[in-house]
Amino acid sequence: MQVTKTLDYAVRSLTYMGNQPVEKHSMKEISHEQHIPLNYLAKIMRRLVKKGLVRSTLGPDGGYTLRKLPNEINLRDVYEAIEGEIRMVDCMDKDTVCALYEACPQLPVWDRIQLSMVKILEDTTLEDMLKERKTLKMNQVN
């Protein structure tokens, strides 16, 4: 029930990109600015590319660009790009068979929690997070 470092890295990379005026960012830049191990970041970025959240260009002056606007990328997309489908318990997988399924007392609870979690993730875009951060910063200054 914990947020992995990998997911944290992904979110940080994306919010960083969304917050910069420039469009293109090299792995080196992101790695350095966000303190993420370069080689590990490479693996993370590939998943974001595969999911279509980010476009990559090769060669010198290559790098990554957000494929959508920050207000069009929600956290559910990011979560699923990194962790795969959201599933609180294995028996929620339709391929898994559980003898108790029909009468399982727990399932409705985990389902409720999962639904509320998914809703919050869906309702939160990169832009929301960046706005919230700026508000926090202003509060800090005053």
Next chain:
Amino acid sequence: MQVTKTLDYAVRSLTYMGNQPVEKHSMKEISHEQHIPLNYLAKIMRRLVKKGLVRSTLGPDGGYTLRKLPNEINLRDVYEAIEGEIRMVDCMDKDTVCALYEACPQLPVWDRIQLSMVKILEDTTLEDMLKERKTLKMNQVN
């Protein structure tokens, strides 16, 4: 972000006990009825005893008894007995220092999710789960 088997075992043991007319249940009985490895169940029960959810008696005819009524035991108690304090990200730990804490864009989101999860867990008692199960069963029969 998954429910561990251990937590599942704990919940199943408790709901099983809460659903039986008898008060006392041996590890053997619970293990057999709920298909939980005996030796592993022993470790789980220890945590429930330590947290005060269950009382244990030794010797022949010994076993475990719920210390409260099923409507007085909520899932948060069970969760924390098994997994410890609920915390989505490590930086929510007050002993952990994070340089970005004040301006972290993600923290509010994980916090919202954690709060909604805790609320659902707190609002759900063993009795709630058992009632829900019975409803499900009836639906199944009809």
Next chain:
DNA sequence: ATATCATGGACTTCGTGACTCCACAATATG
């Protein structure tokens, strides 16, 4: 042609979930 970027795979390390095993302590019953 070469330096600079991302890609993709193999590999290592470490922690933890899910167990097992066993010696020990308490206690009910004959």
Next chain:
DNA sequence: CATATTGTGGAGTCACGAAGTCCATGATAT
């Protein structure tokens, strides 16, 4: 009192996945 029956508590095993490293390869701007 002896013994069988129960839970206690600690050590140890095993597999898997998160986190991270390394490197050969492929694309491309200059």
